[in-house]
C-alpha cells in the first residue's frame with residue numbers, strides 16, 4: 001500500500017501500462033485509449049512535488065504517449081516507461097529520497113549541507129519538518145506609488161541609488177546628509193538622514209531590499225521620508241520563486257545563512273513534499289478534514305495570500321494538526337505494539353485471596369480508603385492473569401501507595417514467589433523498608449520476610465541476603481534502582497515494584513524482566529500527578545490506576561509565601577511551632593551543578609538555627625551522608641528526639657512524621673510546582689494542622705506567578721497541569737536531565753494533549769484490528785524507523 005500522494009500519482013501512470021503489458025501484451029490491443037490515459041496521468045503526476053529525476057522521466061513518458069501509437073511503438077514505449085518509472089513508485093525510493101542529504105537539493109552544495117547536517121538538519125526530511133518560527137506578513141504593505149503625504153506608511157522597496165549629498169537650509173545652515181532613492185514597480189521615493197549617515201549607510205546599500213516605516217512628506221515635486229526606520233529584508237522573490245506576501249522565517253542554526261536555509265527548505269517542499277507518507281488512517285483524516293502531509297507542508301512553508309498568519313504562527317491549523325497527528329500516531333503505534341507484545345509474554349499467575357493475604361489485609365492498622373480498595377481490586381485482577389501486569393499507580397505523597405505494594409507482595413509470597421521494590425535513592429529505600437517492616441510486624445502470625453540490599457549494605461550481610469534471595473528465604477527485597485543490575489539471583493521473582501517518585505522512565509524498563517524465567521508483574525508507583533493523557537503516552541505500555549483520595553484525618557496545610565528579607569517572620573513560625581512541641585523540616589534544593597554551594601547553604605542554615613535556638617536538637621541530612629548516619633538522623637526525627645531536620649530535597653521522598661507540622665522550603669523558586677506540592681504533602685499528616693512556608697529568594701515575576709498558583713489550589717492534578725503549562729513537558733518531567741522524553745519533532749505533549757488522545761485512540765484501534773500490524777509491514781517499518789531504538793521495538797514485526 002502506498003501512502004505518499006506523489007507515489008499514488010505515479011501508480012496512476014503505471015497502472016494502465018502494467019495492464020497493457022500483462023501476459024506479454026496479450027491484451028494490449030484491447031486497452032481503450034492507452035495513450036490518452038497515460039498522457040493524462042503523467043500530466044497530473046507532474047503537478048505533484050516530486051524530485052527532478054522523477055519529473056524528467058514523467059515528462060518523457062507524457063510526451064511518448066502524446067499521440068496514438070502503432071502496435072510496435074506502443075509496446076516499446078510501454079516497456080520503456082515501465083522500466084524507467086517503476087523504480088520510483090516504491091516506498092523504498094521515497095524513503096531513500098527523504099533520507100538523502102540536503103546536498104541533493106538544487107542550490108545546496110556539499111559544504112552548506114555539511115554545516116546544516118552538523119546542526120541536525122541532516123536530511124531532506126529534516127528540512128521539510130523544520131517549520132517556520134514566524135511569518136513576515138507583507139500583505140498590509142503599501143506600494144510606493146500610492147504613498148500619501150501626511151500619513152505614516154510601511155512599504156518595501158529596492159535601493160536604486162544612495163550616498164552622501166550636501167544640503168542647504170535657510171539662513172546659511174547646511175551640511176551633509178545621507179540620501180537614498182527607493183523604488184518598487186509602482187514608483188520611487190526619497191529617504192533622507194541628516195544625522196547618522198555612516199551607520200545608515202551600512203544597511204542602506206545599492207540594491208538592498210528594505211522594509212521602511214515613517215512619515216511621508218512632500219518635497220517639491222516628489223515624496224520623501226526623513227529619518228525613517230529601515231530594516232534590511234531577505235529577498236522574498238528569490239526565496240520562494242514567486243512574489244510571496246507571507247514570508248516564512250526560520251530559526252537558522254549557527255553558520256547557516258537564513259536566506260540559504262529558506263531556499264533549501266523551499267526547494268525541499270517543491271521537490272519532495274508529496275513523497276512524505278501519510279500513515280494516519282484515511283477515515284480519521286477525512287472526518288477531521290485534514291490535508292495530505294504534502295499539502296500541509298506547502299501551506300505551512302509557503303502560505304497563500306489568504307492564509308491566517310496568526311493561526312499559522314500559533315501552529316493551530318489543520319495543516320499543523322495533520323503533521324502533529326502523523327507524528328503522534330507513529331509514536332502511539334510504537335507504544336501499542338510494545339504493549340501488545342508484552343501482553344503475550346508469560347507470567348506466573350498470583351492468587352490474592354489466600355488466607356495469608358486476607359490476614360495481612362485484616363492486620364493493617366487502618367481501613368483501606370475507597371480509592372485503595374478500588375486499586376487493590378485492579379491489582380488483584382492483573383496479578384491473577386498468566387500475563388505480566390504492567391501498571392502505573394499514580395497517587396500523591398501520603399495517598400497510601402506503599403500499603404498496596406505491601407499487599408501485592410504478600411500475595412506474591414503466598415503464591416510461593418518473591419517481590420522486589422526499587423526506589424530512586426538509598427534514603428527512600430530505607431524509608432520504604434521501615435514502612436513495610438512496620439506493616440509486616442502488624443501481621444505477627446506470618447510476617448512478610450523483608451530485607452534491604454544496597455551499595456552500603458555491609459558485605460557479609462549482603463552475601464547473606466543474596467543467599468536468602470536465591471533460596472527463597474526472603475519474600476521482599478528493597479533497594480535502589482540498581483538492585484536488579486547487580487547480579488542478584490532470585491528463586492522466583494514474581495513482582496517488581498518501581499517507585500519512581502517524580503522521575504520518569506518513559507521507556508527503558510526492558511531490563512526488569514530479565515531476571516526471571518517468567519516475566520515478573522510490574523507495578524510502577526509515582527507521586528507526581530501527571531495529567532492522564534500525558535501519563536498514557538509517557539507510560540504508554542502501562543495500565544493506569546489512580547489513588548485520588550487521601551486517608552481520612554489529614555489536616556489542611558496552610559501555604560505561605562515569603563520573600564527575601566522576611567526571615568524574621570519565618571523564624572517566628574519556627575519558634576511557635578517548636579514551642580507547641582511540634583517538629584520542623586527545613587528543605588534546601590540540591591541541584592547537581594551547584595551541589596557544593598547548596599550543601600553549604602544547608603549546613604550554614606543548620607548552624608544558624610542551632611545558634612538561635614540553643615535548646616533545640618537540629619539535624620542535617622543530605623545525600624553525601626553515609627547510610628548509617630542518615631538512617632540514624634531520620635530515626636531521631638521520627639522518634640521526636642530532634643525537633644528540626646534540615647535537609648536537601650531528600651525529605652520529599654517519603655518521610656512520614658505526623659508530629660512535623662511546619663515545612664520551610666528555602667529557594668522555593670528553584671523547585672517545580674509538582675515537587676513543592678509533594679513536599680507540602682509531608683506535613684499535616686497527623687491530627688494537627690500544618691504550615692508550609694515557601695521562601696522565594698531573588699525571584700522574577702514569572703516564578704512569583706508560578707508560586708502563587710501553589711497558594712491558590714491544593715489539587716495536585718491542577719498543579720501538575722499548571723506546571724506543565726508554565727514550564728513545558730521537558731522541565732515538568734525533569735527530562736532536561738534525564739533525556740527520556742521521546743523527542744518529538746513537531747508535536748508538543750503539553751500543547752497537543754487532545755491530539756495525543758486522538759492519535760492514541762487511532763493507534764489502539766489499528767492494533768485491535770491487526771495486533772501485530774501484520775497486514776501493514778510498511779507501517780511497522782515506519783514505526784520502527786522512527787521509534788524502534790527508543791521503544792526497544794527491535795523484535796516487533
Ligand code: ADP
Nearest residue numbers: 366367368369397398399400401402403551656
Ligand atoms: P505514599 O506511598 O502514597 O506516599 P504511604 O503508603 O506511605 O503513602 O502512606 C502514607 C501514610 O498514610 C502512612 O503512614 C500509612 O500508614 C498511612 N495510610 C495509608 N493508607 C491509609 C488509610 N487507608 N488510612 C489511614 N492511614 C493510611
Ligand code: MG
Nearest residue numbers: 398401402654
Ligand atoms: Mg511513599
